[in-house]
Amino acid sequence: MYDITNILEPKTINEALEMLSNNPRLKIIAGGTDVLIKLHHGAMEAVELLSIRKIKGLDEIALMEDGTISIGAMANFSEIFRNDTVNQYIPVLAEAAVSMGSPQIRNMATIGGNVCNGAVSADSAPALFALNAILKLESTTGARMVPIEQFYSGPGKVKIESGEILTNFLINKEEYEETTGNYIKFSNRKALDISMLGVAVVCNSNWQRFNDLRIAIGVAGPTPIRCKEAEAYARGKDITEKTIEEIGLYAVKSSHARDSWRGSKSYREHLIEVLTQRAIKEAVKRAGGSKNE
Structure with missing residues (x-):
């Protein structure tokens, strides 16, 4: 049913980045609601998966001292639309999150996976664009900050480089105040x-x-x-x-x-x-x- 040859499950971001650096062919899987569908329909063959689900902290949503809102790439849509910080300061994102699929899908689908899939129909994308969200992409050589408007390059295509993992979405205070x-x-x-x-x-x-x-x-x-x-x-x-x-x-x-x-x-x-x-x-x-x- 699924042509998966191997699944790696690191417990830290550094461990994940090292695995990805050693094997660029690894396909990152977050909630799996997009990747598993592609596998089911034969769009991917003999794939090796790097699951980031067990990495602690990647699902956290936090209001930082300078007012920046940080949303972990592994935060699922149920967590986002129920989050107090999101609802108080950026409720437009909560509205987008609750519009996403069924409760079962919202419990699994992550905001990072939704954006990295590159689909124009991604429900989170318009809200993130309107909020001037910045993406934090990490690799073994450091972190790169990319405005979301510069992240999409075409249908199903995003500008994530080999060896990078999307870890956070950052929304500065002046964008929502x-x-x-x-x-x-x-x-x-x-x-x-x-x-x-x-x-x-x-x-x-x-x-x-x-x-x-x-x-x-x-x-x-x-x-x-x-x-x-x-x-x-x-x-x-x-x-x-x-x-x-x-x-x-x-x-x-x-x-x-x-x-x-x-x-x-x-x-x-x-x-x-x-x-x-x-x-x-x-x-x-x-x-x-x-x-x-």
């Missing part, structure tokens, strides 16, 4: 389906105008994206119905939507416009404000 957010997932079915579109919004406003607005979209193109044109247009604008409508249109321009078996380009563009507007309105509402007519 005095912000509200909203994540909306749209799929063909109401339950347990892969996302047709995911929109995450992080907003800093003074209830009258947008001081800062970040919009990230998943499944619109070959990688998750930030809608930079829409963000630039919104900055400093009064919060009105007209402004929010225009932001939605700019988001469509930024998205470069495409046709796929899950939906046509025109339908995706409609969803981007409508869901972006809806997410912004909810974020403004959560800030205690309302749009001006």
